[in-house]
Amino acid sequence: MPIKLYDTLTAKTVEFVPQKEKEIKMYVCGVTVYDECHLGHARAAICFDVIRKYFEYSGYDVKMVVNFTDVDDKIINRAKLEKKDALEISSKYIDKYFIDMDRLHIKRATYYPKATEHISHIIEFVQCLIEKGAAYVVDGDVYFEVSKFKEYGKLSKRNFEEMLSGARIAVDTRLRNPQDFCLWKAAKPGEIKWKSPWSEGRPGWHIECSAMGTHYLGDTFDIHGGGLDLIFPHHENEIAQSEAKSGKQFVKYWMHNGLVNVDSEKMSKSLGNFFTISSLLEKFSPFVIRYFILSNQYRSPINYTLEKMQELEKSLATIVKFMKKLKTTGEGATVDVSKAGDLKTLVPGEIIAETENFEKKLREYMDDDFNTAGAIGTVFHYIPILNKLMAKEFPEKKNAASYIYQKFMIYLGDKLLSIVDEEFISKNDAEDQSVEGLSEKLIELLIKIRAELKAEKNYKTADAVRNGLKEIGVALEDAKTGTTSYHIERKS
Secondary structure, three states: OOOEEEEOOOOEEEEOOOOEOOEEEEEEEEEEOOOOOEHHHHHHHHHHHHHHHHHHHOOOEEEEEEEEEOOOHHHHHHHHHHOOOHHHHHHHHHHHHHHHHHHOOOOOOOEOOEHHHOHHHHHHHHHHHHHOOOEEEEOOEEEEOHHHOOOOOOOOOOOHHHHHHHOOOOOOOOOOOOOOEEEEEEOOOOOOOEOOOOOOEEEOHHHHHHHHHHHHHOOOEEEEEEEHHHHHHHHHHHHHHHHHHHOOOOEEEEEEEOOEEEOOEEOOOOOOOOOEHHHHHHHOOHHHHHHHHHOOOOOOOEEEOHHHHHHHHHHHHHHHHHHHHHHHHOOOOOOOOOOOOOHHHOOOHHHHHHHHHHHHHHHHHHHEOOOHHHHHHHHHHHHHHHHHHHOOOOOOHHHHHHHHHHHHHHHHOOOOOOOOOHHHHHHOOOOOOOEOOEOHHHHHHHHHHHHHHHHOOOHHHHHHHHHHHHHOOEEEEEOOOOOEEEEEOOOO
């Protein structure tokens, strides 16, 4: 069955056909490294990690590029605030990025180019646009002239003429059109800068991705991905400048992941609902975070709530319990699904048939625009079916358990979804939420007692209850509605 994906450019779900058989060139917009990565970054990374892994599982060789924007106004401002060099700031957060992504089980991309390491390619790209009459120089700055690219707006479905007629007077009166965007910025005093034919300065944001993408993947590549918020202006501008330079189609398929809300509001620092990956990993296993992201189809918006995460912890525990039982039962088995051989002599036919049905159904969901939510639903559909078959006693039971375990790990482990691994299964008993013998019911009773203490204005004792629970790894969170929930803090 061919893989189908939703292409933002055509606004249709289409059959994926690579430029070169069994080879995929894929570019995903990375992060601007001026701060720690947050939940939104985690979503994009996890979604495209699974998309990349599924292509590889399906037999494709994927060359994947994820860039770092390591020179930008935000980085420069952060450097001024901390009285440090801009590259020192970007280097610090690049290191932190890899720590976070490795903990989230993100497979390393083929290349991680930095804008500052490709200044010569960027300058060459800009110079070519000037020579083609698609860009112009003003006081050391270089701008792309949007009116020279007749298809501007084709990705975001915006009409250029309507954009012009609806635009207010440009703040920068030097621009020929209000929509023209900067390719090269002349440096202000004290800013990081490089020599160019036009000024000592630095690249604009949009040109970085086009220059780095085409350097590693050529003038046309198969897939370009990123968050929904990047469609306009970033990806629209990438198309304009890249196709104006090469005269070729820049990208065959555009893929965009949906955004993350927190308690039904847009995630932002000003609202105080901003979660870094490292702060989330203090509360939840990386597998729970991945499970949360992948329980939704990648294009749909998702809403983070503490209650939702706690529900998903329990849901994932069901999978872990199933896998652990299979692993324990299958210890010492001789079956190896990675090797060719006649499994029918080792495993009962009905076990093989239902496991193959599971694989077939899961792949149908993944082939249909990488529907991880449907794939996870398939896991839960087949757990009771296979549990029922395994409840019987039969001579090949050890091999059967090992067979199912190995097959499920192909999809649940690091080859695809990465929502469990061997260590997580081995360590996680998955019976209930308990800490050092403290049962769920007792925790809820202590929460109730604390609420009564607060109602009596006995805040000192109420705080003692909270702090006592905190010491043994139970963190309480009070909602605006007056209710209190809890979660088990993770040690790693």
